[in-house]
Amino acid sequence: MDISGPNPELLDRFAAIVGKNHVLRDANDLAPHLVEGRGLYKGSSPMLLKPGSVEEVSAILKLASETGTPIVPQTGNTGLVGGQTPRTGGSDLIVSLERMNRIRDVDPVANVLVADGGAILADVQKAAEAVDRLFPLSLGSEGSCRIGGNLSTNAGGTAVLAYGNTRQLCLGLEVVLPTGEIWDGLRRLKKDNTGYDLRDLFIGAEGTLGIITGAVLKLFPQPVGHQVALAGLNSPADALKLFERASNLCGTALTGFELMPRIGIEFVARHIEGVRDPLSEPHPWYALIDISTSDSAETANSMVQSLLEQGFEAGLIRDAVIASSVAQQKALWHMRESMSDAQKPEGGSIKHDVSVPVSKIPSFMAEAEQAVLAAMPGARVCAFGHLGDGNIHYNISQPTSADMAADKAAFIGRWREINAIVHGIVLAAGGSISAEHGIGQLKRDELAHIRSPIEMDLMRRIKQAFDPAGIMNPGKVVIIP
Amino acid sequence: MDISGPNPELLDRFAAIVGKNHVLRDANDLAPHLVEGRGLYKGSSPMLLKPGSVEEVSAILKLASETGTPIVPQTGNTGLVGGQTPRTGGSDLIVSLERMNRIRDVDPVANVLVADGGAILADVQKAAEAVDRLFPLSLGSEGSCRIGGNLSTNAGGTAVLAYGNTRQLCLGLEVVLPTGEIWDGLRRLKKDNTGYDLRDLFIGAEGTLGIITGAVLKLFPQPVGHQVALAGLNSPADALKLFERASNLCGTALTGFELMPRIGIEFVARHIEGVRDPLSEPHPWYALIDISTSDSAETANSMVQSLLEQGFEAGLIRDAVIASSVAQQKALWHMRESMSDAQKPEGGSIKHDVSVPVSKIPSFMAEAEQAVLAAMPGARVCAFGHLGDGNIHYNISQPTSADMAADKAAFIGRWREINAIVHGIVLAAGGSISAEHGIGQLKRDELAHIRSPIEMDLMRRIKQAFDPAGIMNPGKVVIIP
Numbered sequence: 001m002d003i004s005g006p007n008p009e010l011l012d013r014f015a016a017i018v019g020k021n022h023v024l025r026d027a028n029d030l031a032p033h034l035v036e037g038r039g040l041y042k043g044s045s046p047m048l049l050k051p052g053s054v055e056e057v058s059a060i061l062k063l064a065s066e067t068g069t070p071i072v073p074q075t076g077n078t079g080l081v082g083g084q085t086p087r088t089g090g091s092d093l094i095v096s097l098e099r100m101n102r103i104r105d106v107d108p109v110a111n112v113l114v115a116d117g118g119a120i121l122a123d124v125q126k127a128a129e130a131v132d133r134l135f136p137l138s139l140g141s142e143g144s145c146r147i148g149g150n151l152s153t154n155a156g157g158t159a160v161l162a163y164g165n166t167r168q169l170c171l172g173l174e175v176v177l178p179t180g181e182i183w184d185g186l187r188r189l190k191k192d193n194t195g196y197d198l199r200d201l202f203i204g205a206e207g208t209l210g211i212i213t214g215a216v217l218k219l220f221p222q223p224v225g226h227q228v229a230l231a232g233l234n235s236p237a238d239a240l241k242l243f244e245r246a247s248n249l250c251g252t253a254l255t256g257f258e259l260m261p262r263i264g265i266e267f268v269a270r271h272i273e274g275v276r277d278p279l280s281e282p283h284p285w286y287a288l289i290d291i292s293t294s295d296s297a298e299t300a301n302s303m304v305q306s307l308l309e310q311g312f313e314a315g316l317i318r319d320a321v322i323a324s325s326v327a328q329q330k331a332l333w334h335m336r337e338s339m340s341d342a343q344k345p346e347g348g349s350i351k352h353d354v355s356v357p358v359s360k361i362p363s364f365m366a367e368a369e370q371a372v373l374a375a376m377p378g379a380r381v382c383a384f385g386h387l388g389d390g391n392i393h394y395n396i397s398q399p400t401s402a403d404m405a406a407d408k409a410a411f412i413g414r415w416r417e418i419n420a421i422v423h424g425i426v427l428a429a430g431g432s433i434s435a436e437h438g439i440g441q442l443k444r445d446e447l448a449h450i451r452s453p454i455e456m457d458l459m460r461r462i463k464q465a466f467d468p469a470g471i472m473n474p475g476k477v478v479i480i481p
Numbered sequence: 482m483d484i485s486g487p488n489p490e491l492l493d494r495f496a497a498i499v500g501k502n503h504v505l506r507d508a509n510d511l512a513p514h515l516v517e518g519r520g521l522y523k524g525s526s527p528m529l530l531k532p533g534s535v536e537e538v539s540a541i542l543k544l545a546s547e548t549g550t551p552i553v554p555q556t557g558n559t560g561l562v563g564g565q566t567p568r569t570g571g572s573d574l575i576v577s578l579e580r581m582n583r584i585r586d587v588d589p590v591a592n593v594l595v596a597d598g599g600a601i602l603a604d605v606q607k608a609a610e611a612v613d614r615l616f617p618l619s620l621g622s623e624g625s626c627r628i629g630g631n632l633s634t635n636a637g638g639t640a641v642l643a644y645g646n647t648r649q650l651c652l653g654l655e656v657v658l659p660t661g662e663i664w665d666g667l668r669r670l671k672k673d674n675t676g677y678d679l680r681d682l683f684i685g686a687e688g689t690l691g692i693i694t695g696a697v698l699k700l701f702p703q704p705v706g707h708q709v710a711l712a713g714l715n716s717p718a719d720a721l722k723l724f725e726r727a728s729n730l731c732g733t734a735l736t737g738f739e740l741m742p743r744i745g746i747e748f749v750a751r752h753i754e755g756v757r758d759p760l761s762e763p764h765p766w767y768a769l770i771d772i773s774t775s776d777s778a779e780t781a782n783s784m785v786q787s788l789l790e791q792g793f794e795a796g797l798i799r800d801a802v803i804a805s806s807v808a809q810q811k812a813l814w815h816m817r818e819s820m821s822d823a824q825k826p827e828g829g830s831i832k833h834d835v836s837v838p839v840s841k842i843p844s845f846m847a848e849a850e851q852a853v854l855a856a857m858p859g860a861r862v863c864a865f866g867h868l869g870d871g872n873i874h875y876n877i878s879q880p881t882s883a884d885m886a887a888d889k890a891a892f893i894g895r896w897r898e899i900n901a902i903v904h905g906i907v908l909a910a911g912g913s914i915s916a917e918h919g920i921g922q923l924k925r926d927e928l929a930h931i932r933s934p935i936e937m938d939l940m941r942r943i944k945q946a947f948d949p950a951g952i953m954n955p956g957k958v959v960i961i962p
Contacts, residue, residue: 109725109840154674162733165672168649181935188838191646191872192913193635193685194920194928195958196940200681204674221729244590248702251775252643252733294732295784303776357669359590389671432673439675447675454662458947459677465942477676 005046005091006069014049014069014093017059022099024048033074033094036085038351041441043086045072048094054174054182054213060095061211062180065469071095071178072473073207075118075146079153080353081440083206087475097148100213103127111219112171112188117148117212124217133219136163140337148212154204156436158337161388162255162292163220165436167203174214175202178467188216201462206438207473209466223255223292225300228329229308231320232283236387237362238316239287243387245310246289250303256290257388258336259361264382267342267397268335275335278321287387288336339384343397346380348408350418352394354426355435361387367425372396375421376414391435394422419446439477447477486572487550492528495550495574498540503531503580514555514575517566519832522922524567526553529575535655535663535694541576542692543661546950552576552659553954554688556599556627560634561834562921564687568956578629581694584608592700593652593669598629598693605698614700617644621818629693635685637917639818642869643736643773644701646917648684655695656683659948669697682943687919688954690947704736704773706781709810710789712801713764717868718843719797720768724868726791727770731784737771738869739817740842744878745863748823749816756816759802768868769817820865824878827861829889831899833875835907836916842868848906853877856902857895872916875903900927920958928958 006014015023024030025047034043051057064071070092074084086092097118104114108131115124121142128135136159139145145155151173155166163169172187185199202209233239236259243257262284268275289307293299304322311317323329343349356364369381378399385392396418398404398411423433427450439447448456459478466472470480487495496504505511506528515524532538545552551573555565567573578599585595589612596605602623609616617640620626626636632654636647644650653668666680683690714720717740724738743765749756770788774780785803792798804810824830837845850862859880866873877899879885879892904914908931920928929937940959947953951961 107838107840109721110838111728112838154678156672156674160672164649165674167678177935177939183935183939184933185936187913188911189836189913189916190839190870191637191641191836191867191916193637193646193915193917194913194924195685195932195936196690196943197635197648197681197685198936198939200678204676204678209677221732223732240590247592249776251702251704253775294734295730295780299776299780355670355672357588357591357593358671359588386672391672430669432668432670432675434674435670435672436674443675451676452665454658454664455666455676455679458658458664458679461946462677462943465946466939 006067010067010069011047013063014047014060017063018049018051018056022050022052033077033096034086036077036079036082038080041082041085041088043088043092044090045086045092045094048096050096050099052099054176057095057176057211057213058180058182061176061178064093064471065179068469068471069093070471070474073097073211075149076120076141076144078141078145079149079440080437081434081442083153083438083440083473083476084149085441092474095211097146097213101146104214106131108133108219110188113217113219114186115147115215115217117146117214119147121145121147121150128219132222134222135169135217135219137166137169140340147215147217151203151212151215152205152207153438156386156389156391158256158386160386161257162252167200169218170199170203170215171218172216173199173202173212175210175212177210178469178472186214186216204438206440206477208463208477209472221294224295225293225297226329227291227300227304228323228332229289229304229320230278230332231287231289231308231311232279232318233285233287233316234318235285235362236365239285239387240359240361241314242287242311242316246307249307249310250291253291253293253303254388255292256288258288258385259387260286260288260336260339260384261382263380264339264384265335267346267382268338271342271345272338275338278332279319281319283318288332339382340393340395343382343395347398347404348411350396350412350415352419352422353435353437354394354422354431354433355389355391356426356429356431358388358390360429361390361392364425364429364431368394368422371421371425372418375418441476444477444479486527487548487574491548491550494544495528495530495541498544499530499532499537503533505529514558514577515567517558517560517563519561522563522566522569524569524573525571526567526573526575529577531577531580533580535657538576538657538692538694539661539663542657542659545574545952546660549950549952550574551952551955554578554692556630557601557622557625559622559626560630560921561918562915562923564634564919564921564954564957565630566922573955576692578627578694582627585695587612589614589700591669594698594700595667595695596628596698597695598627600628602626602628602631609700613703615703616698616700618647618650621821628696628698632684632693632696633686633688634919637867637870637872639737639867641867642738643733648681650699651680651684651696652699653697654680654683654693656691656693658691659950659953667695667697685919687921687958689944689958690953702775705776706774706778707810708772708781708785709804709813710770710785710801711759711813712768712770712789712792713760713799714766714768714797715799716766716843717846720766720868721840721842722795723768723792723797727788730788730791731772734772734774734784735869736773737769739769739866740868741767741769741817741820741865742863744861745820745865746816748827748863749819752823752826753819756819759813760800762800764799769813817865820863821874821876824863824876828879828885829892831877831893831896833900833903834916834918835875835903835912835914836870836872837907837910837912839869839871841910842871842873845906845910845912849875849903852902852906853899856899922957925958925960
């Protein structure tokens with residue numbers, strides 16, 4: 001890495017492309033763009049550029065390729081693996097899409113919406129709602145994350161069960177290649193078998209193959225009926241059985257099936273304002289069940305009723321509550337969505353974003369807990385997540401101790417060790433070490449370790465074919481030797 | 482192209498890999514493998530190899546890469562663009578996966594099925610049914626087409642509206658690369674964000690980047706309710722309005738919405754045994770509506786009833802019939818599925834497999850008909866297809882004449898001219914010239930013409946990165962200069 005960085009004259013040439021009002025060079029201004037949310041990575045950069053058009057992005061990347069200047073694309077800066085963070089001690093230039101935040105077009109008949117890469121997810125959701133349509137991507141960070149980043153990380157979220165990941169919600173892309181060339185793939189077609197699937201190659205590439213500046217997104221009819229229930233259960237095995245019944249009973253009307261442990265309910269009840277446990281007795285595990293129907297509200301209600309009846313009869317459910325208002329539906333979801341935040345006052349948290357085949361969730365949960373507790377007695381496993389997708393946020397809160405603050409650093413220092421234990425069990429079950437957050441810097445070396453040489457080689461061949469100058473988000477996902 | 486071909490000694494080395502009982506070298510044995518269904522392409526080949534394992538496929542491709550021997554992968558030989566046909570006058574070796582036809586595993590809890598690349602689609606469907614699950618891919622050729630070919634062409638079919646193309650039905654792949662290396666990407670995960678999306682690059686690559694030898698496929702719950710209706714309509718514009726209502730009313734329960742013209746109904750009534758027009762009066766257009774529900778059979782019935790009532794009230798439907806038995810449901814679908822065959826006795830047919838944004842179907846149909854009739858007075862447009870996907874099989878039967886047989890050749894001779902007219906209108910509407918059949922040989926040169934230079938260049942870079950020796954299905958999709 002060239003730590004001397006671009007010379008001032010070259011920086012001025014980059015700045016001239018966007019105009020000096022759209023450049024950050026002051027250390028204080030740059031600071032928030034140099035760290036990612038958890039503080040795991042802190043990078044360095046001499047300059048952040050805010051292009052206002054696809055042509056300006058193109059000019060930046062063309063100059064970068066010609067001069068060998070490394071570029072980090074950044075949208076909402078909400079990623080969790082350091083993919084959007086410049087390298088530590090480096091001089092990567094940051095290209096922020098925050099000015100390119102328009103909704104370009106909304107077509108409720110064709111059910112498509114075209115957005116700039118810098119459009120905020122919540123704005124896309126609102127634009128869809130305004131024409132009585134649903135854009136189903138939903139994340140905790142939806143008020144600040146942006147579509148280009150959602151696509152580049154193939155973001156997941158809470159609606160994947162029914163609607164798929166971001167990949168499944170995209171019909172076409174506009175991408176500026178590392179060379180500055182613009183690929184106009186803004187197609188609006190459901191069916192188009194004309195050549196290699198470039199779209200899906202850019203989706204999930206974490207900005208290492210180009211910058212996504214525009215996207216055609218799929219819209220859906222707004223559900224007519226919606227109902228949410230919370231069930232207290234004995235075990236993940238019972239949760240899986242209940243999920244199978246829900247899946248058979250509701251088909252695609254099953255829009256969420258989230259698993260939560262007792263400790264997670266305790267954390268949110270203790271730390272999140274306004275949250276209380278809606279069930280009268282404690283239960284070892286909980287399932288949050290979300291059903292959306294296209295025909296009528298009654299169908300959603302009767303589906304939930306039938307499912308809970310089946311669950312009680314089969315001895316799978318200990319107790320349950322059905323939301324009696326929209327406010328209660330939101331309150332039940334708020335418990336689930338606050339679970340990560342509720343861990344913060346409990347001290348350090350070592351996190352995993354893993355997936356296994358759905359049928360292996362119970363055995364994975366049992367094996368992982370046993371192994372983690374053997375390595376770290378007293379660790380408080382708060383594993384929750386999208387059971388229906390096989391995706392568990394396997395979070396571990398530090399053991400309670402006399403001096404939580406003092407022990408936090410030592411606990412966090414064991415991040416890689418605990419990761420290795422959990423990931424080993426995940427991989428043995430045919431799982432993924434990154435279900436929805438991506439690779440970035442955090443899992444880059446681990447990826448190279450767990451994937452076959454041929455798979456890593458194919459990725460490097462693609463990277464070199466698309467980015468011969470090696471300027472696009474270097475140090476992320478794959479390293480070119 | 483080296484028309485001298487591999488020498489006999491090299492052919493023997495290839496044959497030794499699979500054993501002489503699994504090699505075709507006789508011209509009569511080879512003949513059926515050298516032509517595609519419509520007879521548009523007739524290729525030549527000295528030998529067909531039937532490997533029995535992934536390792537044998539690997540050994541064949543390794544030897545091919547080392548010796549520069551071109552290879553054409555072939556599964557069911559049902560493709561419609563010459564992608565599976567060896568080049569005319571060439572000496573490509575054919576690798577058939579017909580012996581690799583096993584269902585490797587079925588897991589109804591995880592809703593996955595693992596199949597060899599040579600597994601016949603109907604066998605996959607049956608294996609899913611045997612565990613009360615649905616594999617929704619459904620094509621006219623399902624009794625003979627094979628999964629590796631379905632994936633390589635990203636096949637569409639009649640269930641795309643609810644379940645997506647083959648791409649959306651696949652979780653993981655096993656691929657033998659042109660170099661003979663084996664990529665084991667047989668993952669069973671719904672969520673896995675670990676590096677570039679290699680899976681989707683191989684899907685739809687028409688065997689030019691490697692041979693798909695295995696796949697993990699998604700299964701779905703069997704629908705509980707199912708109902709089919711046929712409605713007589715005035716125009717494609719009314720069909721689109723009815724589709725919008727159906728989409729809003731039924732959501733994902735709408736599993737089919739097919740458009741058919743009067744002439745198509747006449748063709749099937751005239752030429753397909755047992756088919757009769759179920760409506761008492763003729764109508765200019767027809768919509769076949771298919772609804773599948775997960776909760777109960779009554780829901781499917783009441784949805785169809787409601788939709789037809791809405792359609793009558795809004796003046797969109799002239800007359801309609803709801804199937805009163807499973808046999809009648811099948812009979813209605815049989816009309817639609819026989820429409821291509823019913824054109825054959827009517828003389829030559831110039832075909833198009835196009836898509837446009839769904840909202841543009843009416844204007845496309847009007848413009849295309851006007852342009853085709855201007856170029857060829859008397860041509861009989863029999864345009865039908867998957868309205869809900871924006872995918873129309875824009876077929877044109879030759880004008881009736883005193884000597885249909887004599888005029889057929891002259892008519893077919895205008896294939897490219899008529900293609901150019903229809904494709905021009907499609908492209909102006911932001912559409913695709915190959916919605917579901919792929920590029921193969923038939924549309925290869927046209928693709929290079931309609932795509933931007935940067936898009937073609939990216940495809941060539943990928944091709945060269947994956948197949949440096951240029952041996953995989955050469956002459957298809959993209960040409961390396």
